[in-house]
Amino acid sequence: MKVLLFGGSFDPPHRGHKALLEAGIALLAPARTLVLPTYLSPYKESHGAPGRDRLEMARLLAKGLPGASADAFELKRARRTYSYELVREARRRFPKAEIWYLVGSDSLATLGGWKRADELRRTAKWLVGERPGARAAKPAGFDVKRLPGRFPDVSSTELRAALYCGEEWRDRVPKRVARYVKKRRLYGLAHRDVLADTLSKDRYAHTLGVSKLAAELARIHGHDASAAALAGLLHDCGRRFDLAGMARYANARRLPVPERAATLSAAPLLAHAYIGADLAKREFGVKDPEVLGAIAHHTLGKPGMSAFERLLYIADIASADRGFPAAGRIRRLAKKDLDLAFLEAVRTKEHWVRETGEWLHPITPRVRRVAEKLCPR
Numbered sequence: 001m002k003v004l005l006f007g008g009s010f011d012p013p014h015r016g017h018k019a020l021l022e023a024g025i026a027l028l029a030p031a032r033t034l035v036l037p038t039y040l041s042p043y044k045e046s047h048g049a050p051g052r053d054r055l056e057m058a059r060l061l062a063k064g065l066p067g068a069s070a071d072a073f074e075l076k077r078a079r080r081t082y083s084y085e086l087v088r089e090a091r092r093r094f095p096k097a098e099i100w101y102l103v104g105s106d107s108l109a110t111l112g113g114w115k116r117a118d119e120l121r122r123t124a125k126w127l128v129g130e131r132p133g134a135r136a137a138k139p140a141g142f143d144v145k146r147l148p149g150r151f152p153d154v155s156s157t158e159l160r161a162a163l164y165c166g167e168e169w170r171d172r173v174p175k176r177v178a179r180y181v182k183k184r185r186l187y188g189l190a191h192r193d194v195l196a197d198t199l200s201k202d203r204y205a206h207t208l209g210v211s212k213l214a215a216e217l218a219r220i221h222g223h224d225a226s227a228a229a230l231a232g233l234l235h236d237c238g239r240r241f242d243l244a245g246m247a248r249y250a251n252a253r254r255l256p257v258p259e260r261a262a263t264l265s266a267a268p269l270l271a272h273a274y275i276g277a278d279l280a281k282r283e284f285g286v287k288d289p290e291v292l293g294a295i296a297h298h299t300l301g302k303p304g305m306s307a308f309e310r311l312l313y314i315a316d317i318a319s320a321d322r323g324f325p326a327a328g329r330i331r332r333l334a335k336k337d338l339d340l341a342f343l344e345a346v347r348t349k350e351h352w353v354r355e356t357g358e359w360l361h362p363i364t365p366r367v368r369r370v371a372e373k374l375c376p377r
């Protein structure tokens with residue numbers, strides 16, 4: 001008797017997962033196949049879907065495949081579980097079975113370095129599907145069987161990013177999963193409903209533009225594209241209030257607006273970024289401190305911003321819906337050099353405030369000086 005294990009975050013499950021699972025079951029004909037969603041930290045989960053939804057989507061992935069079912073073993077443990085622990089659990093449940101593990105060829109390359117690799121060599125066999133561009137050699141001592149053909153390399157991170165910024169995503173997931181995502185309004189669909197209701201049409205369009213550019217810059221510069229797209233989607237959610245409402249909210253919640261009293265009296269609009277971070281946390285359930293920090297600092301910035309925070313600051317000023325000439329320049333620059341683009345963005349903002357005679361927040365020249373230090377001539 002054979003038992004096949006297939007673990008993953010399934011956040012969401014996609015066509016690549018489905019193709020691999022179907023091919024694995026067809027070749028091996030296991031008596032049982034367990035699809036096991038991994039436990040994710042609540043911080044990471046704030047830009048994905050809750051465990052119960054990932055389990056349900058794993059169920060939909062397994063549906064109709066002979067002997068296959070979703071399994072909540074790791075989710076119930078509520079902590080990170082290593083493969084050797086999954087194999088031990090499978091051996092406990094099916095003591096007479098041969099345990100097989102289904103992976104993509106990208107995992108095969110790292111298998112020798114997995115925790116308790118020696119135990120894994122002895123206790124499991126490996127069924128491997130080749131991903132384009134990831135033809136890996138068999139690690140020494142592992143019992144490996146390769147699946148015929150190649151499997152689509154769909155990325156769940158990119159899928160989530162597409163969902164957040166309103167791009168096409170349905171063709172990358174099995175139909176049942178797509179229906180579930182839509183019904184449960186996962187991956188920002190519920191956020192988008194709220195934003196479309198509470199923001200003006202132009203502001204909502206800007207929001208999606210910032211989300212798209214943030215995801216693109218994240219991809220280029222090695223950040224999580226789904227976190228960036230989520231930050232972009234929510235960055236202006238604080239603009240649902242009028243100016244008096246912003247001042248009231250910021251005071252009532254004692255938000256950390258720099259120079260709060262002066263800011264709220266001279267330029268209350270600047271508070272919308274801090275209100276946005278507060279709403280993102282309390283109303284939209286975002287826990288990731290990077291995302292919350294990027295939303296809070298997207299307008300004024302602060303000295304010592306992280307690269308991720310600067311990325312959103314740039315995406316906000318340079319999104320495709322921005323009409324002024326500097327926006328296009330900053331956008332092009334940002335794809336090559338984030339530090340230079342940030343300096344250009346801060347300078348553009350400061351220049352605009354001085355030109356129009358608006359109130360210049362005292363933090364702005366400080367942010368600009370820090371940006372200048374990042375770009376030595």
Ligand SMILES: [Fe+2]
Pocket residue numbers: 235236272273298299316
């Ligand atoms: Fe804003």
Ligand SMILES: [Fe+2]
Pocket residue numbers: 206210235236316
């Ligand atoms: Fe904005």
